[in-house]
Amino acid sequence: MRASFVLSEIGIGLRRNLTMTVAVVVTVAISLALFGAGLLIREQVGTMKDYWYDKVEVSVYLCGSGSTSSNCNGTAITPEQRTQLENDLRTTPLVQRVFYESKQDAYARFKQQFKDSPDLVQNVTPDALPESFRVKLKDPTQFEVVASAFRDRPGVDEVQDQKALLQNFFKLLNTLQLFALIVAGVQIFAAVLLISNTIRVAAFSRRRETGIMRLVGASNLYIQLPFLLEGVLAGLVGAGFASGALVALKAVLIDRLLKPNFPITAYVGWNAVLSIVPLLFLTGMLLSGLASFFTLRRHLRV
Amino acid sequence: MIRLENVTKTYPASVRPALDDVTVDIEKGEFVFLVGSSGSGKSTFLRLLLKEEVPSGGRVHVAGKDLARLSHWKVPALRRTIGCVFQDFRLLPNKTVFQNVAFALEVIGKGSATIDKVVPEVLDLVGLDGKAGRMPDELSGGEQQRVAVARAFVNRPMILIADEPTGNLDPNTSVGIMKLLDRINRTGTTVVMATHDAAIVDSMRRRVVELSQGKVVRDQARGVYGYGA
Numbered sequence: 223m224r225a226s227f228v229l230s231e232i233g234i235g236l237r238r239n240l241t242m243t244v245a246v247v248v249t250v251a252i253s254l255a256l257f258g259a260g261l262l263i264r265e266q267v268g269t270m271k272d273y274w275y276d277k278v279e280v281s282v283y284l285c286g287s288g289s290t291s292s293n294c295n296g297t298a299i300t301p302e303q304r305t306q307l308e309n310d311l312r313t314t315p316l317v318q319r320v321f322y323e324s325k326q327d328a329y330a331r332f333k334q335q336f337k338d339s340p341d342l343v344q345n346v347t348p349d350a351l352p353e354s355f356r357v358k359l360k361d362p363t364q365f366e367v368v369a370s371a372f373r374d375r376p377g378v379d380e381v382q383d384q385k386a387l388l389q390n391f392f393k394l395l396n397t398l399q400l401f402a403l404i405v406a407g408v409q410i411f412a413a414v415l416l417i418s419n420t421i422r423v424a425a426f427s428r429r430r431e432t433g434i435m436r437l438v439g440a441s442n443l444y445i446q447l448p449f450l451l452e453g454v455l456a457g458l459v460g461a462g463f464a465s466g467a468l469v470a471l472k473a474v475l476i477d478r479l480l481k482p483n484f485p486i487t488a489y490v491g492w493n494a495v496l497s498i499v500p501l502l503f504l505t506g507m508l509l510s511g512l513a514s515f516f517t518l519r520r521h522l523r524v
Numbered sequence: 525m526i527r528l529e530n531v532t533k534t535y536p537a538s539v540r541p542a543l544d545d546v547t548v549d550i551e552k553g554e555f556v557f558l559v560g561s562s563g564s565g566k567s568t569f570l571r572l573l574l575k576e577e578v579p580s581g582g583r584v585h586v587a588g589k590d591l592a593r594l595s596h597w598k599v600p601a602l603r604r605t606i607g608c609v610f611q612d613f614r615l616l617p618n619k620t621v622f623q624n625v626a627f628a629l630e631v632i633g634k635g636s637a638t639i640d641k642v643v644p645e646v647l648d649l650v651g652l653d654g655k656a657g658r659m660p661d662e663l664s665g666g667e668q669q670r671v672a673v674a675r676a677f678v679n680r681p682m683i684l685i686a687d688e689p690t691g692n693l694d695p696n697t698s699v700g701i702m703k704l705l706d707r708i709n710r711t712g713t714t715v716v717m718a719t720h721d722a723a724i725v726d727s728m729r730r731r732v733v734e735l736s737q738g739k740v741v742r743d744q745a746r747g748v749y750g751y752g753a
């Protein structure tokens with residue numbers, strides 16, 4: 223096998239078919255960029271889950287004199303009930319940590335949280351806010367077990383899982399990811415068709431050469447390799463562009479725009495990007511390689 | 525060297541077989557003319573030897589191999605033992621004479637040292653020394669056919685197949701090509717040539733196999749083109 227021969231054949235082929243090659247590169251780039259974005263969103267969801275689940279707590283709100291729930295019946299929790307509840311929470315094996323937030327604590331936190339809207343703060347008194355136990359679970363997914371154990375205890379107004387608030391947001395991200403992956407899938411399908419068509423045109427435009435190659439006894443590999451490598455090369459260049467797009471997504475959208483403006487959460491790091499990039503190259507190579515291979519099997523036979 | 529046993533070939537789209545129960549035996553070093561009217565099956569005969577087509581019935585042996593048992597990936601090796609020349613030369617228009625001949629060696633993986641040694645030799649043999657750098661369109665038809673013969677012979681095949689190699693050439697030029705094929709035949713290469721050129725067949729007095737509607741109707745040592753002798 224002479225590398226220089228194969229390389230010059232690839233060069234000739236790519237130049238002869240420049241417009242088609244550009245179309246293949248663009249399609250592959252777009253499909254892989256979407257694929258990469260989908261994967262990055264998934265990483266982001268994972269990162270956020272790790273970040274938030276580490277912080278989220280279960281809030282056990284206690285009955286105050288104004289509580290209307292059936293469990294409270296308008297009567298505030300008694301100090302004995304509260305002590306009993308705290309002890310029980312602490313001895314529950316699933317619970318990692320418990321601390322008590324008084325009405326005053328809640329008011330302080332409220333003031334801090336809404337310091338930009340003094341009107342709101344003025345209309346609220348510490349008495350209007352519920353006291354609660356903040357419970358940190360060893361495993362945040364075990365909420366229901368704890369909730370069902372404490373929901374109906376006397377003096378408990380409501381057991382609230384902060385995780386539930388995040389769930390909607392994660393759902394949104396998951397939908398976004400699914401959408402990106404579906405569009406990527408359609409694009410990949412288009413890319414496969416386009417590659418297959420490009421190879422077919424290339425094989426046709428070089429039928430004179432390949433005809434002679436077959437006659438003088440060139441092996442299948444020798445005849446097909448330049449076409450195959452052409453396809454793979456186009457796929458890899460496409461993957462290169464897709465990786466560039468992904469890096470730009472991380473550097474501009476995440477690091478420049480989201481991070482400074484929404485510092486409330488953690489974002490995917492560069493290692494996530496670095497783990498996706500090889501996958502894009504691999505997908506680009508397999509995609510174009512297989513599409514080329516099967517097209518060649520049908521159109522360039524010995 | 526070549527043996528066809530009761531070979532029948534019917535193309536998928538047609539009813540009448542292109543070759544019908546053909547049995548021919550060709551020894552090593554023979555020179556055989558395949559004659560017959562248009563559509564009698566000459567080209568089909570030659571394509572079977574290259575395993576470009578497979579017979580519908582019967583057996584084809586080439587260079588000691590039963591082609592029916594030759595696996596797909598060994599077909600290139602078979603074709604390396606057979607050189608081919610055609611009526612339409614089949615040169616690559618964007619390559620020089622040297623590159624056209626070298627191409628046949630490059631694509632079977634020969635190194636540049638071999639190529640630089642062998643190609644000038646064979647160009648010399650076919651009488652094209654000094655024209656190695658020309659492009660095909662700067663050559664006459666006869667010269668182009670010499671390039672094609674050089675390419676077919678550069679790998680020193682055991683068998684040379686020629687399908688109407690003089691079909692596009694004037695009588696004088698044709699004689700030149702025939703002398704060349706004769707020389708190649710004298711090196712021990714088996715030559716099988718399909719032709720419509722009566723003058724050539726009559727002057728060479730070699731073995732003639734005549735096909736008519738796919739059947740062998742004549743097989744004559746030192747024969748002539750038409751019936752007689």
Ligand SMILES: Nc1ncnc2c1ncn2[C@@H]1O[C@H](COP(=O)(O)OP(=O)(O)OP(=O)(O)O)[C@@H](O)[C@H]1O
Pocket residue numbers: 535536537538541542560561562563564565566567568569
């Ligand atoms: N690829 C093919 N598909 C179907 N039929 C074919 C094919 N090739 C040849 N034939 C038919 O087979 C018969 C023999 O054709 P072939 O080319 O062998 O004739 P030939 O003797 O070489 O003719 P010519 O002297 O015109 O070159 C013809 O009837 C032709 O129409």
Ligand SMILES: [Mg+2]
Pocket residue numbers: 566567568687
């Ligand atoms: Mg013919």
